[in-house]
Amino acid sequence: MANEQVGTLVLENVSKIFPQRDGQGEVRAVDNVSLTIHEGEFLTLLGPSGCGKTTTLRLISGFEMPSAGRILLDGQDISHRPPNKRDMAMVFQSYALFPHMTVFNNIAYGLRIQHVSRSEIKARVDKVLDLMGLHNLGERRPNELSGGQQQRVALARSLVVEPRVLLFDEPLSNLDAKLRVQMRSEIRNIQRRLNITSVYVTHDQVEAMALSDRVVIMNEGQIEQIDSPEEIYRRPVSRFVADFIGRANFLPATVEAVTDEQVTMTLLGHKVTARAKFAPAVGDQLTAVLRPEALLLKSDPNLPQAVVKQAMYLGASSEYIVDVDGQELVVVESDPSTEQIFREDQMVGISFVAETVHLLAQ
Amino acid sequence: MNHLIRGRPIAEFRRIIQDPVLFIGLILVVLFVSITILSPIYAMVEESLTEEGQELFDRYLSSPVYRNIIRNTLEMGLIVAATGTALGFLLAYIQVKVAMPFKRLMHITYLIPIISPPFAVASAVLLLLGRNGIISKGWLGVRYDIYGLDGLTLVLTLSYFTVAYMNLKGMMQALDPALDEAATNLGASKFRIFRTVTIPMLIPGIAGSFLLLFVEAIADLGNPLVMGGNYEVLSTRIYVSIVGLYNTTAAAVLSVILLVPSLLVFMVQRYWISRTSVVSVTGKPTGTPQQITHPLVRWPLFAVGICASLFILLVYGTIFAGAFTKILNVNNEFTLDHFDFVINGYGSEAMKDTTQLAAIATPIAGLLGMIIAFLVVRKKFMGRAALDFATMLGIAVPGTIIGIGYLLVFNTPNEITLPLLGTIEVIPKLTGGRAIFGGAGAIILVFIVRSTPAALRAGVAALSQIDPSIEEASISLGADNIGTFRRITLPLIRPAFFSGLVYAFARSMTTISAIIFLTTSRTKIMTHQILNEVENGRYGNAFAYCVILIGIVLTAIVILSVAVGTTTGAEKSIEGGA
Numbered sequence A: 001m002a003n004e005q006v007g008t009l010v011l012e013n014v015s016k017i018f019p020q021r022d023g024q025g026e027v028r029a030v031d032n033v034s035l036t037i038h039e040g041e042f043l044t045l046l047g048p049s050g051c052g053k054t055t056t057l058r059l060i061s062g063f064e065m066p067s068a069g070r071i072l073l074d075g076q077d078i079s080h081r082p083p084n085k086r087d088m089a090m091v092f093q094s095y096a097l098f099p100h101m102t103v104f105n106n107i108a109y110g111l112r113i114q115h116v117s118r119s120e121i122k123a124r125v126d127k128v129l130d131l132m133g134l135h136n137l138g139e140r141r142p143n144e145l146s147g148g149q150q151q152r153v154a155l156a157r158s159l160v161v162e163p164r165v166l167l168f169d170e171p172l173s174n175l176d177a178k179l180r181v182q183m184r185s186e187i188r189n190i191q192r193r194l195n196i197t198s199v200y201v202t203h204d205q206v207e208a209m210a211l212s213d214r215v216v217i218m219n220e221g222q223i224e225q226i227d228s229p230e231e232i233y234r235r236p237v238s239r240f241v242a243d244f245i246g247r248a249n250f251l252p253a254t255v256e257a258v259t260d261e262q263v264t265m266t267l268l269g270h271k272v273t274a275r276a277k278f279a280p281a282v283g284d285q286l287t288a289v290l291r292p293e294a295l296l297l298k299s300d301p302n303l304p305q306a307v308v309k310q311a312m313y314l315g316a317s318s319e320y321i322v323d324v325d326g327q328e329l330v331v332v333e334s335d336p337s338t339e340q341i342f343r344e345d346q347m348v349g350i351s352f353v354a355e356t357v358h359l360l361a362q
Numbered sequence B: 001m002n003h004l005i006r007g008r009p010i011a012e013f014r015r016i017i018q019d020p021v022l023f024i025g026l027i028l029v030v031l032f033v034s035i036t037i038l039s040p041i042y043a044m045v046e047e048s049l050t051e052e053g054q055e056l057f058d059r060y061l062s063s064p065v066y067r068n069i070i071r072n073t074l075e076m077g078l079i080v081a082a083t084g085t086a087l088g089f090l091l092a093y094i095q096v097k098v099a100m101p102f103k104r105l106m107h108i109t110y111l112i113p114i115i116s117p118p119f120a121v122a123s124a125v126l127l128l129l130g131r132n133g134i135i136s137k138g139w140l141g142v143r144y145d146i147y148g149l150d151g152l153t154l155v156l157t158l159s160y161f162t163v164a165y166m167n168l169k170g171m172m173q174a175l176d177p178a179l180d181e182a183a184t185n186l187g188a189s190k191f192r193i194f195r196t197v198t199i200p201m202l203i204p205g206i207a208g209s210f211l212l213l214f215v216e217a218i219a220d221l222g223n224p225l226v227m228g229g230n231y232e233v234l235s236t237r238i239y240v241s242i243v244g245l246y247n248t249t250a251a252a253v254l255s256v257i258l259l260v261p262s263l264l265v266f267m268v269q270r271y272w273i274s275r276t277s278v279v280s281v282t283g284k285p286t287g288t289p290q291q292i293t294h295p296l297v298r299w300p301l302f303a304v305g306i307c308a309s310l311f312i313l314l315v316y317g318t319i320f321a322g323a324f325t326k327i328l329n330v331n332n333e334f335t336l337d338h339f340d341f342v343i344n345g346y347g348s349e350a351m352k353d354t355t356q357l358a359a360i361a362t363p364i365a366g367l368l369g370m371i372i373a374f375l376v377v378r379k380k381f382m383g384r385a386a387l388d389f390a391t392m393l394g395i396a397v398p399g400t401i402i403g404i405g406y407l408l409v410f411n412t413p414n415e416i417t418l419p420l421l422g423t424i425e426v427i428p429k430l431t432g433g434r435a436i437f438g439g440a441g442a443i444i445l446v447f448i449v450r451s452t453p454a455a456l457r458a459g460v461a462a463l464s465q466i467d468p469s470i471e472e473a474s475i476s477l478g479a480d481n482i483g484t485f486r487r488i489t490l491p492l493i494r495p496a497f498f499s500g501l502v503y504a505f506a507r508s509m510t511t512i513s514a515i516i517f518l519t520t521s522r523t524k525i526m527t528h529q530i531l532n533e534v535e536n537g538r539y540g541n542a543f544a545y546c547v548i549l550i551g552i553v554l555t556a557i558v559i560l561s562v563a564v565g566t567t568t569g570a571e572k573s574i575e576g577g578a
């Protein structure tokens, strides 16, 4: 039992209530959240702005105290331990570099607090400067660095103290798109290499998918789903998740038969069978989730017909918005060949990959 | 749900006591503020409400003499507030908006009154414009009686307009120049811009300066003592009650009457003006302010600016000349006797005592201001607005009131009686004869109390500009609150700390109203000695004191700028560039 807990970070029914900023009433920023983060895992909190991601992270780091519930590290209750005693390091959205210190002193800061010897500080800081590709920048001040370099210093400063848990609050949101992609893979590589348990907050679903072992989807202070990126994409538990991760078409469906969790229904003129995680009854109204790439367009008069409302050629793919009996669907065709490009107002046959159909209860 | 709501303050409390240093620090600060600021004010109000005090209230408020004194006080306050704000506004406008030569030099002359000792300006103006004045009688040949309201208005305006000037200059510079440009593009003339854009944006600043000057003027003791003549105001009457009549109750009653308008104005300033401020100081200006170049506007304004500079130089030049001549305008022979009197003779003790006490109070006030600013801006605890408010009372309340409060509270040892231990002396006798340290303790406390508010405001302004996650980053890297304050916060607010220290030292060296009742035969204070010299007509000695005092303050500024530094270290790279 004890062994199982080593290295794990557990949130047990954690809630955080703030008084409303204008003093009237209160905000449930985090609402009864339970979560287990394993040693060495990269876990991302993903959700729209204001859903409580930052607050959850600040509860873990100790900058906020839970209004209810407990936080455990290695099985020990750390809910009320001050943030400087938690052995976690935070990387901030604004980088929060110490503007009056050189890059070297910024990175050495945590080691000096720990009274590490001067020679060891030099060695460890130099090593992490190398790791982050920051050699020769040690004597610069933060505002003499580019955004990407500042981000690296912020990460280096947290890595050098070898914390038990690394916490990230939207660290890449101030970078331009190209740098963001590059830093993303660097963070991923370093985290893998050093195997540091990491909790990462973002509202960018692509970032979350690219980085994480598991993703936590949050909505209004509550957890909607915790799963691997693939599971979340393929089998979202709710309309909210399906909509937030990637794009999704929602088709209404009526259950026609149920055999061993296999549900039969008619979608776009096809009779299909799909698994449901819940137990529907014949006649129930369900929602089928179809990703844009699961839909197929073909000039075939035998298929149900759709009208192309909008066509966008994007090079590696083509994107269409089509109208099927008054419902608009998004279709993405990857690697379109010339004869498969459809024009606006054209009639086109529509079908789908039956295996990808995912069912939601409402 | 309900238990969660009730649990919140307890959780916050738990968080504070979890960091013992923070907790003890908070307790110490609250204790300090309660003992040194709140208890004297409370004692003074309590004294005024005794039976004897209530009788005095009735008598004063119905007596024509006292009604007249009250009316004088308010009249003087309003007039000085109006003239000082108008002058400060005009000079700030000229500085910011008019293209002209000698701008920087003019600016420096406007700052001189900040470090000037009391009586200096009044005495110099008397010598220049009084009955036998160098200008009035000597040059113009008129016999002008400057004593009274007109003289008071002149010297108080000269002494305090700098507050309005700096306030409004800062605001005008922060005003988005794009606004001006937009108005010009729409075809508005410069005067229309001034009337429809500049003035409305500055209303909070103008109102704020007006109120500040009003409080300063009605609290001022030094100038009415020298310049008042038959024009009596509350502060001088309070002074006479203590020094001449030894009637503390009467002084307390008059103080409460003076306290009412001061506190009222302080509240208005705090809760109304500061809320309605529309100027955004955080945004970076997006262009350069439009400068006025039209010759018919430019040169008259330039003339006003330069006249103000020249008059200030004339006043301070008089002080300087007076210090080096036997009797200025009577016997203009060069002499160092006055300096000898101050440096080696009778005044040397006061010079040393004052400098020493101010030097002790300065770092305490500076640090205290920064610590309270840190607690107020960064820490969540119940009563942080109250802590800020109580600290600000140190300056919002007229100095005479603080002084009398100290006499009431600390003239006897403060004791508490505990069940088992019996009676313990917690605070020894701090004021009057046979006080510990010869009364120096009380004077240091008053210096601190009077200068912490300015440091607090500077600290609050600086801290609000610093992203709190910089401090959180430090804590997340393992530093505790004290370490973070010392290594991160304090260096980043160094410019505010520096100006807090400079203000504390200058204020301590030049204050008179708050300590005039607290000096003892063992602890002499320069400003008090200056008053003695002025009252006895020995202006040469008084001016020598003033020159030396200004010299000490300037030296201290240099020492502080070397020891503390005026920058955070983050600025350097801006010129260095990457």
Ligand SMILES: Nc1ncnc2c1ncn2[C@@H]1O[C@H](COP(=O)(O)OP(=O)(O)O)[C@@H](O)[C@H]1O
Pocket: A018, A019, A020, A021, A027, A028, A029, A047, A048, A049, A050, A051, A052, A053, A054, A055, A056
């Ligand atoms: N200190 C606070 N006081 C009051 N409300 C807060 C505070 N911090 C966050 N909130 C509120 O809690 C909710 C969640 O905020 P946050 O955790 O910052 O969301 P996210 O990081 O997901 O955008 C928001 O409604 C926010 O306004």
Ligand SMILES: [Mg+2]
Pocket: A050, A053, A054, A055
């Ligand atoms: Mg956030």
